[in-house]
Every structure is written in structure tokens, then in C-alpha cells.
Amino acid sequence: MATVNPPRGMRDFLPADKARRERVLAVIRERYRAHGFDEIETPVVEEYDRLHAGIGGDNEKLSYNILRRGLDADAIRQGADDPASLSDLGLRYDLTVPLARFYATNRGQLPTVFRSIQIGPVWRAERPQKGRYRQFVQCDIDIMGDDSARAEAELMTASLDTIDALGLEGGMVRVNDRRVLDWMLDSFGFTVEERPGVLITIDKLDKVGTDGVVKELSERGATAAAVEAFRAFMTRPQTMEYNPYGERQIRKALPQDAPDGLVAELVALGEAVAAARPGAGEIPLVFDPFLVRGMGYYTGTIFELAHPSVDYSLGGGGRYDGMIGRFLGQQVPAVGFSIGFERIVDLVASLEADESEAVVLVHDADVPLPELLAHKAALVADGGRVRLERRTKNLKALLERASADGYTAFATVRAGDEPGALEVKSLA
Numbered sequence: 001m002a003t004v005n006p007p008r009g010m011r012d013f014l015p016a017d018k019a020r021r022e023r024v025l026a027v028i029r030e031r032y033r034a035h036g037f038d039e040i041e042t043p044v045v046e047e048y049d050r051l052h053a054g055i056g057g058d059n060e061k062l063s064y065n066i067l068r069r070g071l072d073a074d075a076i077r078q079g080a081d082d083p084a085s086l087s088d089l090g091l092r093y094d095l096t097v098p099l100a101r102f103y104a105t106n107r108g109q110l111p112t113v114f115r116s117i118q119i120g121p122v123w124r125a126e127r128p129q130k131g132r133y134r135q136f137v138q139c140d141i142d143i144m145g146d147d148s149a150r151a152e153a154e155l156m157t158a159s160l161d162t163i164d165a166l167g168l169e170g171g172m173v174r175v176n177d178r179r180v181l182d183w184m185l186d187s188f189g190f191t192v193e194e195r196p197g198v199l200i201t202i203d204k205l206d207k208v209g210t211d212g213v214v215k216e217l218s219e220r221g222a223t224a225a226a227v228e229a230f231r232a233f234m235t236r237p238q239t240m241e242y243n244p245y246g247e248r249q250i251r252k253a254l255p256q257d258a259p260d261g262l263v264a265e266l267v268a269l270g271e272a273v274a275a276a277r278p279g280a281g282e283i284p285l286v287f288d289p290f291l292v293r294g295m296g297y298y299t300g301t302i303f304e305l306a307h308p309s310v311d312y313s314l315g316g317g318g319r320y321d322g323m324i325g326r327f328l329g330q331q332v333p334a335v336g337f338s339i340g341f342e343r344i345v346d347l348v349a350s351l352e353a354d355e356s357e358a359v360v361l362v363h364d365a366d367v368p369l370p371e372l373l374a375h376k377a378a379l380v381a382d383g384g385r386v387r388l389e390r391r392t393k394n395l396k397a398l399l400e401r402a403s404a405d406g407y408t409a410f411a412t413v414r415a416g417d418e419p420g421a422l423e424v425k426s427l428a
Helices: 015-034 057-062 073-078 096-109 149-165 178-188 195-202 205-220 224-234 247-252 260-276 324-328 341-347 369-381 395-404
Strands: 045-047 065-067 087-091 114-123 135-144 172-177 285-287 301-306 315-319 334-340 358-363 385-390 409-413
Touching: 015 114, 015 135, 015 149, 015 341, 045 096, 096 114, 096 135, 096 324, 096 334, 135 149, 135 341, 149 172, 149 260, 149 301, 149 315, 149 334, 172 178, 172 260, 178 195, 178 224, 178 260, 195 205, 205 224, 247 260, 247 285, 260 285, 260 301, 301 334, 334 341, 358 369, 358 395, 369 385, 369 409, 385 395
Parallel strands: 172 285, 358 385, 358 409
Antiparallel strands: 045 087, 065 087, 114 135, 135 334, 172 301, 301 315, 315 334
16 A cells, blocks of 8 residues: 655645745745846756756766656666666756756847846755755756856845845855865865865865864875875964954965965955945855865855854855856856755744735534625635634634634624624634
8 A cells, every 4th residue: 555655855745834935935036036136937857968967966866867758668678777768857956957958048038147046846866864855945046147256246145135034144155166176176286186086075074074084085095195285284273363254364264375366356255245235244254265065067156155053054056157058059157056945944933924814714504605605705805815614513623723724813604694794803
């Protein structure tokens, strides 16, 4: 017998939960639109070859593939060792790859600098665990056609403004640049060939510490002198003074002789964010030279959204100037920022529901249907939300359930009552 539970890593949402999620999404949409972004929609399914083009990092391994139509048992057996021969489509594992395809398809109808909103579910064949799902919602904003720091500053400002609007003031953005990271690894002496594996290990720095990273790098067979140079850098004597985001903080976090041009770009980014948030106090950025972010398509600035209430990121993104060119045949600068909706929604305190009255009409069994619908129509016409409920022996339980579903008032309906003349009482 089939289980009645949803598939592992996927969830049902009761009406109150769904309403709460929609209120959070409404705030996110409103703040994104206020910053000049326009919402688009792409299919949940993309071509297999596009999803497995080598630009999705480890997420490509987690893609849900769709079996080609018309395959018989022999064809399936013959293709058992070649998934690409069995599948022509797949469920999207993020919103960035579909966006790049969307831009390449519709570029002629879009402005030179296009600011997009994409909000929707994505699917990954994850191992389900707390906080990690196989189906979840992503909330992305992206800017295409702008290669200046203005794009990053707009994304960061809009994202910080959004979590402020959700009651999560005090957020900040950790910032790095893949070009700075590459320069730093080169200065330590890591070869270009071993760099992907080195980045995977360094990305664990927050979890395993310097000793753990050094040990794993050695076990990977990374260049011994480079591993020692990394260890020496991480254990160097440092003064303990606090430096706000700016050139001093950035240079202090890097080896000597960091490229002046890249440092200047990072400094300018902070100045732009500060200008966009007048009166907000200190720049809500911090430079993290070992911020990696695992997506292989990042080419420049990378960032993560942090909040003091949790020890994990609430979102992130970066510049991916090379992706759209794979579909369009010419390079287009692009940068994006994604808020982790499933993490955000669990932190947000209850938002105020729609101010329109939500009324439960409790009626006796003998009330004629035309009268019931006339009462309902009168309240709906006044802008209310109305549910019809037949009276039960346990009226208290009925009203408690209605209150849990977001209803704020009730009225009793008896046969012969005039529409619009009911006594409406609060459920509070």
C-alpha cells in the first residue's frame, strides 16, 4: 500500500502555513519591485544538455532527470550506463541556468540593462535532513548587461532592504572576489590544476578550522610548499583592532602586495552600498578572503547574506559573466543574489495578515442554500473573506480551527435572517 506521506524531502503546507509563506513572499516581491526589478517566469523543466553543461557545479549531480518518451525496456537496459541517452529533460535545480537561457531567448525584447526577479520552486536529489529539502523555493534577483560595481551594490542594497522589511534588521553581507581568491592561491603556490580541489577544502574552513584544512590539503596531495604557505598565513601574528569595511580591512585580510585594482573595486563597492543606505550607520559588509561559494560559474565578486541570529548564510550570489555567452554566442555581464526563502521564512516573526475581515458564517442545517449564499455574497462584496461552516456540537473547536486558519470573526446564521444584518463577533 502506498504511503500517505509526501515524498522524502518534500512537504505539505497547511492553510495557515501557506498563508504565512505567501505573506513573506509578498514582502520580498514588494521590496524587489521597489528597487526596480521586474518579475519573470521560466519553465520548471529545461533541456537535459543545458542542465548538464558543466556550469551548475555539484548541483548537476543532483538533477532530477526526465525519461525520454517512447523508450522500451531494451532501450532502457542499453542506456543504463549513459543517463544522457535516456533523458532529454530535467527539473531545474536552480533559477540561474534557466535565467541565462531566458535572456538569450528574449534579449531583443529586454532593456540593455535588465533587472529580473525570479521566485519559484527548484528540485535537487538531496539527502533529506533538517533544513535541507528536495523541493524548495528560491527568490532570485539578477542584473544582466551591467559590468560595473553598480550592479552588485543594487543587489546587496535590495537584499538588505528586504530582510529589514521582514523584521531581520542587522543583516550583513560577506564579500569576496573569485579573482582575489585565485590571486591568493597563486601567491601561496597552488597550481592551476589543483585549484578546484583546494577550493573545495578551503570552503570547509569555518567547520574544520585551519588545522583541518591543512590536514586535508596534505591528504589531497596539494603542493607541500603551498600548503605550508597557507598555514603560515593563517597563523601569522595579527593585531586585534577592529576595522570597518574598507581598504584597511581588506588589505589586512590578504597577503602582501594584493592587486591594487581589485582592492579598489572592493572598496568602491562598499562606498556604493553606504551611499544607498544613508543614515544606516556602518557599511553592512565584511571582507572574507576565504569565502568560496561552490558554483563553478562565478567569475568575479561573490557574497553571502549573514544575520547575527544564526550561524549559517541566508542567501548569496555572485558575478557570472561567462554563462549567458554559452547560449547567446557573445558575452553578457551578469550578477545575481538569491535569498534562501526556506531559511528566511523560519526566522521571520508572524507578519500581519490581510487587514480585510475574515468571517466564518456558522449556520444551522435548516438554513436554505440561497440564503446562505446571499449572506456570503454580501460580506464578500464588502471586501471580506468568508467561509461557510455548519454548526457542530463542539462550536468552540470549530471556531478555534477557523482562528488557526486566519479567520478573525464569526457570525451565526439562522433561517430568515436578512443579508447584511448579521451580528459579527471577533474570534480574538
